[in-house]
Amino acid sequence: MPGTILKVTRTAPLHLRVPAAILDIALLAVVVDVGETLTASWGHLVALVSAHLYLWLLHAHNGQTLGKRLMRIKVVSTESGRPPSSQAAAIRSGVFLATLLIPVFGWFVGLVNVIYLLWSRKRLCYHDRLADTAVVRCREAARNPAGIPP
DSSP: OTTOOOOOSOOOOHHHHHHHHHHHHHHHHHHHHHHHHHOGGGHHHHHHHHHHHHHHHHHHHHSOOHHHHHHTEEEEETTTSSOOOHHHHHHHHHHHHHHHTSTTTHHHHHHHHHHHHHHOTTOOOHHHHHHTEEEEEHHHHHHSTTOOOO
C-alpha cells in the first residue's frame, strides 16, 4: 500500500545508487542498440519492454540488477526488508519507465526525482514510494533481513 511508513533502517547513499544506475543504463543501451538494429521499426517498443523486464524481473527475483549487484545495493520491500513482490517490482519499474515516455518533459520529471531523492528525509524516489520499496546496502539487509530495527 503506497505511503506505508518506512521500516527499513537506512537507505543506500547516492554515491552508490548513481553508479549502479549508470551501469544499468549502459547495459540497457547495448540491448536497445541491438534491438533497434534487429527490429528497426519496433526499436522503441523493444527497448521499453526490455528495460521493463530487466528491472521488474531482477528486482522481484533478488532485489538487484547487475549495476546494483556490482555496487552492493538492493531494492527491498519497506514492509519485510526482503526483495519486493513481483507486483511491487512491476509498479516500481513501470512508474520509473513511464516518466521516460512523457514527451519533452520526461527528462525534467527524472531530474525532479533525483532532486527529491537528495532532499527527502527517507531518501526515496517517487517509484520507491509508490511501490513501498527502498534501496539499501546489502550488508544492512544481511545484518537485519527484515530491515526492521531490533
